[in-house]
Amino acid sequence: MESFQRPLADPFVTEAELVQGLQSGDPAAFERLVRDYSGRLLAVARRFLTQEQDAQDALQDAFLSAFRSISRFEGNSQLSTWLHRIVVNASLMKLRTRRRKPEKPIDDLLPQFSGNGHRDGHEPAWAVTIDTAVNDREIRELVRTKIAELPESYRTVLLLRDIEQMSTEETAEVLELTPGAVKTRLHRARQALKTLLDPHMQGA
Amino acid sequence: MNHAKLSCKEIYEYLAEFLDHALPANQQDVMETHLEHCPCCKHYLDNYRETLILGKAACCNKMNPPPPAPDALINAILEARKQGPDEIPPTE
Numbered sequence: 399m400e401s402f403q404r405p406l407a408d409p410f411v412t413e414a415e416l417v418q419g420l421q422s423g424d425p426a427a428f429e430r431l432v433r434d435y436s437g438r439l440l441a442v443a444r445r446f447l448t449q450e451q452d453a454q455d456a457l458q459d460a461f462l463s464a465f466r467s468i469s470r471f472e473g474n475s476q477l478s479t480w481l482h483r484i485v486v487n488a489s490l491m492k493l494r495t496r497r498r499k500p501e502k503p504i505d506d507l508l509p510q511f512s513g514n515g516h517r518d519g520h521e522p523a524w525a526v527t528i529d530t531a532v533n534d535r536e537i538r539e540l541v542r543t544k545i546a547e548l549p550e551s552y553r554t555v556l557l558l559r560d561i562e563q564m565s566t567e568e569t570a571e572v573l574e575l576t577p578g579a580v581k582t583r584l585h586r587a588r589q590a591l592k593t594l595l596d597p598h599m600q601g602a
Numbered sequence: 603m604n605h606a607k608l609s610c611k612e613i614y615e616y617l618a619e620f621l622d623h624a625l626p627a628n629q630q631d632v633m634e635t636h637l638e639h640c641p642c643c644k645h646y647l648d649n650y651r652e653t654l655i656l657g658k659a660a661c662c663n664k665m666n667p668p669p670p671a672p673d674a675l676i677n678a679i680l681e682a683r684k685q686g687p688d689e690i691p692p693t694e
């Protein structure tokens with residue numbers, strides 16, 4: 399009932415007010431944080447973890463981790479950026495600890511060449527223009543589905559490098575790979591995603 | 603990279619570096635010359651580049667506003683926080 403007696407004015411208009419509320423342990427601030435940020439952060443976790451339960455677990459781990467370390471949040475970055483990074487870390491942790499299914503080899507999704515280095519088969523230009531594709535909600539959804547179909551070790555590199563915009567070195571460090579391996583996997587992941595998109599982009 | 607005879611297979615391998623302009627100038631030039639004369643590689647490069655753009659667009663939260671998280675999950679997180687201090691000793 400106490401919440402009804404609070405002034406109607408929103409106590410957390412600015413990010414600084416919300417952070418202050420969190421740091422002073424105000425339950426209303428925690429609730430606000432979770433309600434405002436969980437949708438977009440769950441979307442991040444779902445990209446890394448294709449099983450819904452894993453994604454939800456990672457989000458919960460991330461928030462608990464954020465609650466524990468909010469006292470150390472100094473406002474050098476935006477709260478959303480800080481939370482985003484925590485969710486990525488929690489998702490990577492979940493990937494590491496969860497039972498790993500054997501991966502399908504990526505080779506089937508890579509272009510094939512004949513002995514003289516010429517491509518087997520030809521490569522038509524995509525019929526759908528990039529502007530049309532980018533602005534088409536259904537195509538964007540299709541792309542997300544295809545990213546989810548990539549073998550996990552390739553998908554993770556693609557997400558960290560191309561989507562999360564981590565550097566090659568940073569990605570290598572968090573995944574315990576060499577920078578060379580990150581580069582190779584990124585290129586293969588992009589090639590595989592392209593192959594998966596081909597039938598949908600080459601037109602009727 | 604063998605500059606004189608660059609096969610399509612080799613062109614495909616260096617596409618990421620080519621797009622990042624991360625190759626030495628003379629290698630970048632060799633790639634460009636090949637791409638001008640080889641529609642197969644040129645189309646592959648274009649489609650590869652568009653895949654990158656599409657991937658970013660598909661994962662952009664601004665372009666694809668995510669639905670709210672399920673209420674049950676939100677409640678579970680808030681509940682877990684209340685129980686947190688018993689399980690996790692303060693770090694001070």
Ligand SMILES: [Zn+2]
Pocket residue numbers: 609610613636640642643644
């Ligand atoms: Zn070629």
